[in-house]
Amino acid sequence: MASASGSGSVNTRSSHQAIVKCNHDIPTKLRTVKSGGHVGRKFYGCAMWPAADCGFFKWEVNEGYSKECHECEELHVKLLEQFTSIAELELQFKIFEDKVSKIKMKKDKMAAEVEEMRKEMARINAELAKSNGGEKLAIRALLLSWIFFAVIIVFMK
Secondary structure: OOOOOOOOOEEEOOOOOEEEEOOOOOEOEEEEOOOOOOOOOEEEEOOOOOOOOOOOEEEOOOOOOOHHHHHHHHHHHHHHHHHHHHHHHHHHHHHHHHHHHHHHHHHHHHHHHHHHHHHHHHHHHHHHHHHHHHHHHHHHHHHHHHHHHHHHHHHHO
């Protein structure tokens, strides 16, 4: 049986049971998979298969939930939960990336401010050194003037 899906039509009876028609426009035959990964699952196929198969194929969707279908549904729910968890983690990661980026910007700004303060401290130290040199010179001049004054007083006596 081919696994390609045809473009068959579906008619409904008054009992709400669907009549699925194949590409030959005749009612399909409901079959059951006998081997492979879908053993026991039902599908619609061309009623004329294998003699004049039109390639129509459609899984039965109204079949009752078997154990396998229930397990598939549970796995699907788990998969959706994992996708949701991944999306939430990706969002948290983006938020953390943004926070890290802001912290790096603050760090760079503070580093620039610290460098400015270092330059200012160096300038102030240079001015202080100059003013200390001027103070020392003023103290020497004052000391020399006192000595000169004392010498003049001694000679005047």
